[in-house]
Amino acid sequence: MHNFGFIDGLLRWLTSMMLVLGTYNPYAMSYYQWLHEYPGQIPLKITVGVVLLILHVVAILSSVRSLGLIGIGLLTALFASGAWVLIDNHLLNVEDPRVFTLTLLVILATLYGVGLSWSHLRNRLSGQVDSTDVTFNSPV
């Protein structure tokens, strides 16, 4: 038996970080910039785009399934107030639009990471199992 530990959560968070920032980030190379600034390589761009789309759909659906709208709302409020604490203490300069965009992207990536970990955490903490009834065609 393998318990869901800190490393597993960290791996999920880092993976969703790579996914979100690899799709778009305001500083360095990302899929978005590759699409806009480098011509050619159309088939490769389409393939990578579809792979990124699939990964985003997987992350979004599992986040919505395991956290629900209430959980996503609460976590967004938590991360937003955390960012507010940093801004208030002059640790984050959101006057710069690039930093602001990066903050939003990091919040999104952390939401993905928590969404992918939450069912494991719930099982570890309370022994309850999240499941999806596949005979009932739920929208998510």
Add this chain to the structure above:
Amino acid sequence: MARLDLNPPVQFISLFANRILLSSLLVFGTYNPSGNSYHHWLMRTETLTVPQVFVGIMLFIGWVTMARMAFLSIGYFGVGAISLMVLMGITFGVGLDFFAFEDVRITTYLVLFWIALVMGIGTSWSFVQKRISGERDVLRNPP
């Protein structure tokens, strides 16, 4: 990872102790009469500061998750049963001459620990049920 046919032994003491400790941390961190709690921190300042909002949301998330998990596991019956056990413990303590009724004081600490006990046992109960009868608590439509 989560195989349904596996039913490993459960360390009951550490199971209950960890979860009761966690819920006590939440309950006593939110309010306790000693003067060092989130409630007293809020009372000390006139306006709401930013770190207070952050910690408040964190505590709120903790309360929502812990209370909901506990209630989903044990329900009204479990909450009633644990409360009854606390009351019967007091009654039997008096009946067995461990202490007198005059010495029993329902203090704020007792009530807070009572809440923490219900939440802690509630979050542990699914493990106990899985171990003794093999039944899993499953959330079909996770919220």
